[in-house]
Amino acid sequence: MPEGVGRETLRTYEEINAKIKKGDAVVMTADEFVDYTKTNGIKKAARDVDVVTTGTFGIMCSSGAFLNFGHTEPPIRMNQIWLNDVPAYGGIAAVDTYIGAAAMSEIKGFDYGGGHVIEELVSGRDIELRAESYGTDCYPRKFVETTVNINEMNQAVLLNPRNAYQRYDAATNGTDQIIYTYMGTLLPKFGNISYSGSGQLSPIYKDRGFETLGTGTRIFLGGGIGYIIGEGTQHNPQSQLGTLMVRGDLKQMKPQYLRGASVYRYGTSLYLGLGVPIPIINMRVAKTASLPDSQIFTELLDYGAPSRSRPVLAKVSYAELKSGTVRVKGKETPSSPMSSFKQAMEIAETLKSWIMKGKFTLSKPVELLPRKRTIRPLEIRKHEPKVRDIMTAKVVTARTTDDIGKVSNTLVKHSIDHMPITDKKRRVIGIVTSWDITKAVAQKKTLREVMTRRVVTVRQGESIDIVARRLLQHNISGAPVVDENNKLIGIVTTDDMTKLLRRNID
Amino acid sequence: MRLKLAFTPENMDKPILSDIILKTKVPINILVAKIGTATWGEIVIDVKAEEEKLKSVITLLKKAHVEVSEITHILEIDYDKCVACGACVAPCPVKAIKQKPDWTIEFDEEKCIRCHICVDACPTHAIKFLG
Numbered sequence: 220m221p222e223g224v225g226r227e228t229l230r231t232y233e234e235i236n237a238k239i240k241k242g243d244a245v246v247m248t249a250d251e252f253v254d255y256t257k258t259n260g261i262k263k264a265a266r267d268v269d270v271v272t273t274g275t276f277g278i279m280c281s282s283g284a285f286l287n288f289g290h291t292e293p294p295i296r297m298n299q300i301w302l303n304d305v306p307a308y309g310g311i312a313a314v315d316t317y318i319g320a321a322a323m324s325e326i327k328g329f330d331y332g333g334g335h336v337i338e339e340l341v342s343g344r345d346i347e348l349r350a351e352s353y354g355t356d357c358y359p360r361k362f363v364e365t366t367v368n369i370n371e372m373n374q375a376v377l378l379n380p381r382n383a384y385q386r387y388d389a390a391t392n393g394t395d396q397i398i399y400t401y402m403g404t405l406l407p408k409f410g411n412i413s414y415s416g417s418g419q420l421s422p423i424y425k426d427r428g429f430e431t432l433g434t435g436t437r438i439f440l441g442g443g444i445g446y447i448i449g450e451g452t453q454h455n456p457q458s459q460l461g462t463l464m465v466r467g468d469l470k471q472m473k474p475q476y477l478r479g480a481s482v483y484r485y486g487t488s489l490y491l492g493l494g495v496p497i498p499i500i501n502m503r504v505a506k507t508a509s510l511p512d513s514q515i516f517t518e519l520l521d522y523g524a525p526s527r528s529r530p531v532l533a534k535v536s537y538a539e540l541k542s543g544t545v546r547v548k549g550k551e552t553p554s555s556p557m558s559s560f561k562q563a564m565e566i567a568e569t570l571k572s573w574i575m576k577g578k579f580t581l582s583k584p585v586e587l588l589p590r591k592r593t594i595r596p597l598e599i600r601k602h603e604p605k606v607r608d609i610m611t612a613k614v615v616t617a618r619t620t621d622d623i624g625k626v627s628n629t630l631v632k633h634s635i636d637h638m639p640i641t642d643k644k645r646r647v648i649g650i651v652t653s654w655d656i657t658k659a660v661a662q663k664k665t666l667r668e669v670m671t672r673r674v675v676t677v678r679q680g681e682s683i684d685i686v687a688r689r690l691l692q693h694n695i696s697g698a699p700v701v702d703e704n705n706k707l708i709g710i711v712t713t714d715d716m717t718k719l720l721r722r723n724i725d
Numbered sequence: 726m727r728l729k730l731a732f733t734p735e736n737m738d739k740p741i742l743s744d745i746i747l748k749t750k751v752p753i754n755i756l757v758a759k760i761g762t763a764t765w766g767e768i769v770i771d772v773k774a775e776e777e778k779l780k781s782v783i784t785l786l787k788k789a790h791v792e793v794s795e796i797t798h799i800l801e802i803d804y805d806k807c808v809a810c811g812a813c814v815a816p817c818p819v820k821a822i823k824q825k826p827d828w829t830i831e832f833d834e835e836k837c838i839r840c841h842i843c844v845d846a847c848p849t850h851a852i853k854f855l856g
Contacts, residue, residue: 276808278848330850397842404816404846411815478808480848490808490848543824555814557848561828562808 225430225587227500232583235269235498239580246270246574248567249420249497249508256509265505270574270581273422274439274494274566277415277558278480280401281381281452282489283319284337284469287373288348290314295360297350301325302336302367304347313358317378320489332487335479337377340369341441342474375469377441377477381451383493385423385461386517389414389535389554391547394523395673396692399484403557405522409547412519412554417563418512418537422495423461425508431498432463433584439494439570443471447495447584455594463588465493476566490559494566496574498581512538519547525685527596606686607679609719610700610709616641619649619667626666627656637697639707640670646705650674652696676701677711687716726779727756727799731792732766741789742768748785751778756838769796769839798855799837802830806851813843813852 238244245268247255252271256264286307288297296313300306304326308317322333339346345366354361369375391412392398392405399405403413418424426432436447445467454462476492499505515537520529535545541560544551573579616639617626630638630653640649649670651659659669677686677698690698690713697712732741737760746753757769772782786793809828821836822843844852 277810399845403812403848404842406816406818406842410818413812413815478849481850482848483845488848490810553815553820555811555816555824557810557812559808559810559828 223501224428224590225500229265229499229501229505230269231500232498232581236580238269239574239577242575242577244269244574246272246496246571248564248571249273249425250564250567252508253419253511257511261502261505261509264509265499265502268499268505271425271497271499271508272494272567272570272574273417273425273497274420274492274563274568274570275383275417275422275558276476276490276492276562276566277384277387277417278401278482278488279379279382279491279493280321280486280488282337282377282379282491283317283333284340285374285376285378286316286318286340286367287375288314288316288367289371289373291360291363293359294357295350295352295363296355296358297352297363299351301349302333302346303331303339304349305331305333305336307333309350321486323487329484329486330481332479332481334477334487334489337469337489338474338477338479340375341469341472341477343369369470376466377445377469377472378448378466379451379491380464381453381462382465382491383422383451383463383495384416385421385427385456385459386418386515386537387415388529389517389519389540389545390522391519391532391552392523393521393530393532398523399482400522401482401485401488402522404483409550409552412540412545412547412552413557414517414537414540414554415557416517416537417558417560418515418541419510420560420563420567421515422493422497423463424459424510424515425495425497426504427456427459427461427507427510428503429456429461429588429590430504431500431584431587432495433587435582435584435586436495437579437582438465438467438496439492439566439573439579440465440467440472441469441492442473442476442569443467443469444579445493446582447588450588450592453594454589454592456588456590456592458594461588463493463495476562492562492566494570496570496579496581512536512541519545525688604683604719605679606677606681606683606700606709606711609683609715610679610711611715612709614639614699614707614710616645616707617651617666618642619670621666623656623659623664623666626651627660630656637699637710637712639674639699639710640666641707645707647674647676647699647701647707648672650699674699676705678702679708683716683719686711687713726772727796728770728772728783728786729794729796730768730770730786731794732768733790734764736790737766739789741786741791742770744789745782745785749774749778749781751782753782797834799834799839800832800843801853801855802832803851803853804829806849807847808849808851810848812848813846816842816846818842 298309320334324331390402451462478490655669700709754771
């Protein structure tokens with residue numbers, strides 16, 4: 220850890236705030252500060268500029284709001300709650316709830332969710348409230364159906380466990396089918412790239428040493444004033460994946476900075492605008508605040524892999540991503556953001572104008588955010604059947620040169636439907652089914668002509684339900700099991716899965 | 726020019742487009758083809774030809790009792806809903822959607838093939854197809 224983290228060697232918070240109150244503070248957006256440093260050098264930039272403002276406007280699923288409705292007559296202890304048919308949390312008595320951005324309407328599903336409820340609340344629209352209870356001596360009422368409005372609520376507080384990811388993985392899709400992810404629509408065969416995060420405007424990247432960000436940092440949140448209340452969940456500063464937990468009064472916020480989102484075939488969420496002021500308290504902070512897009516990197520991952528550790532295809536800078544095309548596997552691939560740079564720039568500008576007008580002063584955090592964290596995955600301890608548990612290890616195979624008659628005899632003899640075609644080193648180069656062989660016999664074709672060359676394969680450590688999903692996706696009834704060198708080690712079919720199900724039922 | 730062609734059960738079984746292509750030698754690009762349970766059919770074509778040739782294509786279509794209407798306006802972006810993110814941009818397979826230097830969204834009618842990928846990709850439901 221560098222010595223004196225958070226030391227105010229260039230200027231103190233008090234000095235900055237005194238200048239803000241006099242209207243003398245020099246404030247720049249992060250975009251402006253990057254350019255200013257390029258022209259004038261980091262020393263002059265650090266000396267001249269007091270505060271750098273940042274901004275981001277993206278889909279932040281881990282968001283939601285605490286609401287307090289006030290008591291009915293007679294009172295109710297709400298334990299099942301819906302807002303515009305979106306279920307809200309009923310585990311906090313009695314008329315408190317938490318509406319999560321990712322909760323989906325029981326009627327409209329993917330098209331409307333908690334994020335939309337929050338947007339409508341902030342817009343001042345009436346929201347349908349429905350709540351149920353079992354009734355107690357102190358809370359006799361069992362049912363409520365009415366409308367609520369943010370202006371009539373006691374509290375409406377946005378409280379988000381994980382916001383403002385420092386950077387986010389860029390996504391592409393190496394499979395041969397279009398996929399719909401939380402990173403948006405991904406065309407097959409690396410057809411496009413989707414990315415998120417605001418690069419050189421990113422709040423956390425501009426203080427990547429965590430010297431000014433901490434509990435108590437006053438920020439721009441949804442068009443109002445909010446605070447960082449601690450590290451966000453999954454905060455992973457060592458990998459430049461820091462996050463923030465934030466809180467703000469929903470009643471002060473503006474709908475243009477809180478927008479409901481529906482991500483096709485993924486779910487609902489919330490677009491949120493967030494901006495953090497970075498006081499230039501020392502040279503290290505000045506240096507990180509001056510980082511340009513070309514020096515801020517993220518990883519391009521293949522979201523076609525249904526795994527938490529997706530293959531990393533390349534390290535890419537935000538400058539490359541923002542240019543609109545990135546070279547992937549030797550091909551120029553179009554890239555576009557999921558988060559809005561237009562809104563991010565507007566947020567940095569708005570925060571700058573608030574500070575310049577003396578409407579917003581800086582707060583010194585009472586505790587800085589942690590600079591180190593271990594991120595753990597969730598291990599599944601309950602036994603989950605894997606491919607290796609049901610696969611057939613002794614596989615009957617064929618070579619491309621084999622005679623069709625011989626192959627059809629082998630299929631009949633072993634009463635099997637699938638036969639992988641391998642090369643000399645037992646690597647899978649094709650597959651035929653009994654149907655292919657029937658066709659070959661009928662049309663007098665060779666094995667080479669009827670075999671499928673693009674073989675869908677599985678690994679022995681994969682879960683059965685993931686494999687079942689893949690077979691269904693490709694509309695096939697079996698797949699060879701291969702090792703990392705594509706060498707055949709088994710075969711798994713829908714018959715094997717049916718047997719497993721039977722076994723479980725028996 | 727983009728044309729929307731409506732077919733009826735009376736003319737659905739005839740190779741009308743092929744006949745016209747062979748007769749006029751005008752290259753016709755089929756952008757969308759839909760068939761609704763044997764009661765109607767709809768094809769959207771793009772005809773890149775001079776005035777005269779285009780006229781003859783339309784005349785032949787009408788002669789075959791195909792209802793022809795020109796498509797001038799395909800898609801509408803509701804800029805009140807649009808947050809200028811870009812979720813619709815790179816997924817567009819024909820690059821008909823671009824972001825201007827200020828990141829606002831721009832749509833090129835000429836290039837659009839009506840695949841609807843952008844409609845689904847938009848997180849704020851800001852894109853609508855007309856007709």
